Amino acid sequence: MRWSRTLIPTLKEDPADAEVVSHKLMVRAGLMRKLASGAYTYMPLGFRALNKALQIVREEMDNAGAIEILMPAVHPAELWEKTGRLAELGDTMMHIYDRQNRHFVLGPTHEEIVTDLVSREVKSYKQLPLNLYQIQTKFRDEIRPRFGVLRTREFIMKDAYSFDVDAEGLEKSYQAMYDAYCKIMERCGLKYIVVEAESGAMGGDVSAEFMVPCSAGEDLLATCTQCDYAANMERTQPAPLPEAQAEEKPLTEKATPGARTIEQVCEFLKAKPKKLVKTIIYKAGDETIAALVRGDHEVNEAKLARLLGCEIETADAEAIEKATGAPVGFAGPVGLGIKIIADQGVLSVRNFVTGANKADTHYLNVNLGRDFKPARIADIRFAVEGDNCHKCGAALHIQRGIEIGHVFKLGTKYSKKLGADYLDENGQTHPAIMGCYGIGINRIIAAAIEMSHDDKGIIWPAGIAPYQVEVIPLNLDMPEIIELADKVYAELDDAGLEVLMDDRDERPGVKFNDADLIGLPVRVVVGKKAMAQGGVEMKLRGEPGPQLISPENVIEEVKKRLES
Template sequence: MRYSQLFAPTLREVPSEAEIVSHQLMFRAGMMRKVASGIYSYLPLGWRVLDKVSDIVREEMNAAGAQELMFPIVQPAELWQSSGRWAVYGDEMWRVKDRHGRDFCLGPTHEEVATNTVMNDINSYKQLPLMIYQIQNKYRDERRPRFGLMRSREFIMKDCYSFDRDDAGLDVSYGKMYDAYVKIFTRCGLDFRPVRADNGAIGGSSSHEFMVLAENGEAEILYCDGCDYAANIEIAESIPLETVAAEEEKAAEKVLTPDCRTIEDVASFLKMDKKKTMKALFYMADEKPVLIFIRGDRTLNEIKVQNALGANLFYMGADIDLENAGLVRGFIGPCGQKVRVLVDKEIAEGKNFCCGANEEGYHLLNINFGRDFDGEVGFFRMAEAGEKCPVCGGTLRSARGIEVGQVFKLGKKYSVSMGAEYLDENGKAQPFVMGCYGIGVGRTMAASIEQNFDENGIIWPKAIAPFEVVIVPVSEKNERQMRAAEELYASLNENGVEVLLDDRSERAGVKFKDADLIGFPLRITVGDKSLDKGMLEYKIRKTGESGLIPLENGVDEVKALLSRID
C-alpha cells in the first residue's frame, strides 16, 4: 500500500470527547470516526487491525472444532419471550418494531437464536457435541456510551455456543474454549490473565473473564503471587491477615451513644477500633428488606450479596423502606432482628463486636454471633489486596484490567426455559447442556492500545498491526531515495511482508510523527547519509532501538528484524 493513496486522516489534536487513551489515539491515528453517540465507522487502518484480530479468533475457533455461521442481527421478540428475557433485559435492549407493529430487537447477544436454531435441527445424542460461532455486530443501547470502543452501542463480537449432552461434555467444550482463548490473546501479543468471574445476568454456574492488564483498566482484579488464583474483585475471596484472637466471649452490655449514627462516630465516641464494630447495610432484594452485617472497616460486596440472595432486583433501601421495616437509622443491630439477616464470615468468626441496639441513642457491646444473634453466613465483603489467597495462602495483589473475553457454563438455563431437547440412547428427551463464549473484537483492539502506547502514539503488537513495516524516504523528490525505497517496497510485498510506502510529499518530520502515532512495529528510513554507505536506517517502535542494515539483502534484513519484534 502507498500512503499517498491511503485513507488515513491523522490529527495532531485530541478530540475533546475522547476520555481515554485508546479512544484518543484511534481518532488521532485516523482509524475510526464517530457517526452517532457510541456508533463508529472504522477507517481502513482500523479495519485492518479488526480484521487481523478476527482472523486470529477465527483460526483458533476452527482449530478448537467450532463451526462458523451467521445469525441475523434482527431477532423476533417471541424468541426472547420464550427464554423469559424479553421482560427482564431492560433499557439496554435496542427494541424495534416492523411495519406491522411486531416487536423485534437488534441482538445484544444470541443465546436465544442459537438455542432455537439447534433445537429445530439437532435431535439425537449422536449429533453432539456441537460448537457454533459467528463474528458479528451486537447492539446495546447504553445510557451513556463512552470510552470509544470500550462502551459503544454497536460493537463487533465473536460469540460461540456449545451444546453437549451432559455436564462432563460441557466441561470438555468449556476447556477447549478456555484453551483457545489463551491462544488467541497470546497470539494477539497481549499481557492478559484469565480470572474467575461473576456470572452476571446471563446466569449459569461457572465463568472466567479474560482480562488485558492495563493501568487504566475498568475492572480491579486480585491475583495470587503464589498460585494461579485470580478473580474479579466482584467475586474475589480472601483470608484476612489477622487470625481470630482467642478472645473470651464477654458479657453483653448496652451503652448510651447519643448522635452516633456512623461507624466513625461510634468508634471515636467509644474509643474503639473500627474493626470491633459492626456495620449494618440495608437493602431491598426483590422488594423484601434484608440487612447485611460486615465489619466496620470493610466494604460491602453488593454483587456477592445479590448472588447469594438470588435476587433479580437489588438496591439500597430508601428511608421509606427503612421505616416500613421498623428500623432505627444509625442504630440498627442484628439482635432480635425481624428483618432477614446476612452475616459476613468475619463477624461470625470474630468475638465481642459493637453494634446498634435497635433503639435511638444506644449501641450494644460484646455482641457475639450464635450467642446473641443469628443469620445466614457468607463472604459478603470486598476482598483486599495484601490479604491471603483462599487457595494457597499466598499474598493477593491488585491489578487493573480490561475484559476482552468471557467463557460461561450456562448449563440447562436456556434449554429448559426454551424446551430445547435431544433424544438419548434410550429415546428419552434430555435438555442440552450449554456454554457460551464471547470475545469483544473491537475491545481487544482498544485494550491493546491501552496496554501499549507512549506519548507519541500507539505501539501495536506485530500480529495485529495494520502494517508490519513502513518505509519512509526522507524526500519523495529525491530519485535515488525513491528508487531504493520502491525496490525494497516491491520485494517486501513479493515476500508477503505487509508494508506501507510513505510516498507523500510531506516533510520527513511529519512522516515520522505519523509513523509513531499509527504505531507501525518497524520503520525503515531511506536517507542520503545512509545510502552513501549502502545502508538503510531502521527503528523499532516498541523499544526505540535504531541502527543500520545493508541496502543489499534489504528484504532478509527486514525479515530478520521483524522476527525479533513481538
C-alpha cells in the first residue's frame, strides 16, 4: 500500500481527551478516531492491526477444535429473562424497542443465545462435545467508558462456548481453550500472566483471566514472588497474619468528637490505621451484619458474599443507626447486637481502637474474645502490598493488568435454565456441562501498545503489526531513487510481505518521525546516501542504527528480521 493512497492521518500532538499511552498513540498514529465516548472508528491502519489479531485468534480457535458460527447482536429480552440475567445485567445492556414496542437488548455476551441454540439442536451425547465460537461486536452500556479502547461500549469479542457430557469433558475443553489462549497471547507478542479470577455475573466457580501487566490496566493482580500463585485481587487469598501477643489492657471509652473516618480518628488519637479496627455494616439478605477489618485493610465484598452465601450491600445511614444506635462513623463490635464477621487480620492486633456505638465516642484497648465474640473469623479482605502468599509464604507482588481473556467453567447454570439437555447411552436426560471463553480483540491492540512503545511511538509486535515493512524513499527528485523504491516495494509485495510505502513528498524528518510513530517492525530506506554505496538501509523499529544491505537481498533480509 502506498501512503498517498490510503488514510493515515498522523498527529503531532497528543489528543486532549486521552490519558493512557495506548489511547494517545492509537489516535496520533492514525489508527482510530472517536465517534462518541466509548465508540471508535478504526481507520485503515487500526483496522489492519485488529484483523491481524482477529486472524490469530481465529486460527488458534480452529486449531483447538472450536467451530465458528455467528449469532445476532439483537436479542429478544425474554431470553434474558429466562436466566434471570435481564434483572442482573439489565443496566449494563443496551435496550432497544421495535416499532411494536417489543423489548430487545444488544448482546453484551451470548451464553443465553448459544445455549438456546444448543438446546434446540443438540439432543444426543453423540453430538458432544461441542465448542462453538464467534467473533462479533458486543455492546455494554458501561457506566464509564475510559482509557480509549480499553473500556468501550462497543467492542469486538471472540466468545466460545463448550458443551460436554461430564466434568471430565469440560476439563478437557477448558484446558484446550486455556492452551489456545496461551498461544494467542504469544503470537500477539503479549507478555501475560494467568490469574485465578472472580466469576462474577457469569456464574461458575473456576475461572482464569489472561492479564497483560501494565500501569494502564484497570485490574489489580497479585503474583507470588516465589511460587506460581497468581490471582486477581478480587480473589487473592493472603496468608493469615500472625496473631498478636501483647498483654490486654483495660477497655477505655474515649471522646472523639467529629472523628468518623479512619484518617480522622488516627489524626485525633495520633494512632496508626493498623491499630484500628473498622466496622462496616452490611445488608445481607434479610439480615444486617457487621464486617470487621483492620483499619489499613478493605473489606472484599465478593469474599464476604461468598462466605455468607447471599448477595450483600453496604447498609444505608438509617440501617446503620438502627443497628448500632449511633450515627455513621462510630460503629464498633463491642455490645453490638448483630452478627459479626471478623477478618482474620483482626487477630493481628491487640488493644485496638473501634467505634463505641455512641456518637463522638471510640473505645481504646478493645480485644477480640474478651470484649466481643465474632460469629466467624475468616478471610474477607483485599490483600495488600506486604501480604504473603498463602501457598508458600513468600511476599506477594501487586500490580495492575489489562484483562485480555477470561476462561470459565460454567457448569450447568445456563443449560439447566434453558433446557440444553442431552440423552446419554441409557436414554437418561442430563444438562450439558458448559464452559465459556472470551477474548477482547480491541484490548489486544491496546495492550500491545501499552506494553511496547517508546517516546517516539508504537513498536508493533510483528504478529499484529498492520504492515510488516515500511519502505521510505527519500530524495524524490532523483528518478533512480523512485525507480529503486518502486522495485523494492514490488518485490516485497510479490514475496507475500505486507508493505507500506511512504511515497509522500515530505521531508525526511517528517517521514522518519511518522515511521517511528506508526511503528512498523522493519524500515527500509531508499535514498541517495545508501544508493551511492549501492544499497538500501534497513532498520528494526526500536533498535538503533540502520545497516546497509544490497537491494538484491531485501526480501531475504526483511524475512530474517521479522523472524528474529
